[in-house]
Amino acid sequence: MTRALVLLTSLLATHPLASAAGPVVDPSTAKADANGQVLWYDAHSVGIEGQGWSDTKAPFDRFPAKAEKIVRPPVWGLSHHSTGLCARFVTDAKTVSARWTVINKNLAMPHMPATGVSGLDLYMRDESGKWRWVANGRPADVTTTATLASGWPAGPHEFLLYLPLYNGVSSVEIGLPPGAKLMKPDERPAGHRKPVVFYGTSITQGGCASRPGMVHTAILGRRFDVPVINLGFSGSGTLDPEVADLLGELDVAVYVIDCLPNLQPKQVVERAEPFVKRLRKARPETPILLVEDRTTAQAVALPAxxxxxIDNRAGLKKAFDTLVAAGDKNLYYLSGDHLIGDDGEGTVDGSHPTDLGFLRQADVMAEALAPLLGAKK
Structure with a gap:
């Protein structure tokens, strides 16, 4: 076992295995369905994890309202997508349902299924403390109502409900039978409370995972049992200085900067070093992990x-070396050579990962993140 995985095991061992619960959500705040068989609770009643700011224009936005006048229009538009957001809750219900409304009627894309673009994903913590997939909420229309799963042993259980990756939501409700308790989860233990923030491209956003829980950011969040803030913006993860300022407002465990797939080599040279310096003004000590672009499947056959x-990575490595030489002791670097494997089987289109590619990417990033998160225990 590598040192990084030993640290990962140690991190997980510090988390309580039981489904510890906080306050019970008042059932009078829920809405009963027409036949009285389900009580619908607003997901905000248990809290939305992965949302870095509370002062948002819409309830499930990823950027604060002020960002509308700060960031480029494409970035602002994509900030309405709910990737990375999840509701963590405890319930003694024997059945969990969901009702959600998306903001875009196009539920799928040609290369990404509706289950990932507009669906939900439900995980439950097992007796050993590990997160286990339970069910996927499959979108049927702009508003979908679905019984997600049932049949687990009696008693309280802790759940994670992930929201859509490439669509926004205007409402998300958790449905429980009358008499069942919905409880806020206990605060995460010390060492697990600060989030890991990922800033990047369509890949970071989750293209083209089959369901929300399969993007590498979510996989890593479950492995390390820490909150994750996903700031992936399809085609628009371009090291914008305004985004550096926004990132600097967040008190986090680690920043993961993964923008090379959206940049040309010249842009990397021009933007990488200034971006890190700008972020460092706000967060001089927080670890920053710079990630190279994954090797596209075509690179083996196409010399260009x-x-x-090679050129893209050279620009990022030069920025890294310069910053380290100038005294940055909390800057780290991850090669892109093995992010999605070297057999050409990890992508949908040569660029965007399949679930296999995301799993491989999570494995590689876990090795880099484990020591950084271990230092924050």
């Missing part, structure tokens, strides 16, 4: 594509 990766 291979050269693009």
């Amino acid at each position: 594509r291979k050269q693009f990766h």
Whole structure:
């Protein structure tokens, strides 16, 4: 076992295995369905994890309202997508349902299924403390009502309900039978409370995972049992200085900067070092992990594509070396060579990962993140 995985095991061992619960949500705040068989609770009643700011324009936005006048329009538009957001809750219910309304009627994309674009994902913590997949909420229309799962042993259990990756939501409700308790989860233990923030591209956002829980950011959040803030913006993860300022407002465990797939080599040279310096003004001590772009599947056969990766990475490595030489002791670097494997089987289109590619990416990033999170215990 590698040192990083030993640290990961140690981190997980510090988390209580029981489904510890906080206050019970008042059932009078729920809405009963027409036949009285389900009580619908607003997901905000248990809290939305993965949302870095509370002063948002819409209830499930990823950026604060002020960002509308700060960031580029494409970034602002994509900030309405709910990728990375989840509701963590405890219930003694024997059945969990969900009702959600998306903001875009296009539920799927040609290369990404509706279950990932507009669906939900439900996980439950097992007796050993590990998160286990339970059910996927499959979108049927702009508003979908679905019984997600049932049949687990009696007693309180802790759940994670992930929201859509490539669509926004205007409402999300958790449905429980009358008489069942919905409880806020206990605060995460010391060492697990600060989130890991990922800033990047369509890949970070989750393209093209089959369901919300399969993007690498979510996989890593479950493995380390820490909150995750996903700031992936499809085609728009371009090291914008305004985004650096917004990131600096967040008190986090680690920043993961993964923007090379949206940048040309010249842009990397121009933007990488200033971006880190700008972020450092607000967070001089927080670990920052710079991630190279994944090797696209075509790079093996197309020399020009291979050269693009070489040039892109050279610009990022030069920025890293310069910053470290100038005294940055909390800057780290991750090679992109093995992020999605080297057999060409980890993507949908040569670029965007399949679930296999995301799992591989999570494995590689876990090795880099474990020591950084271990230092924050």
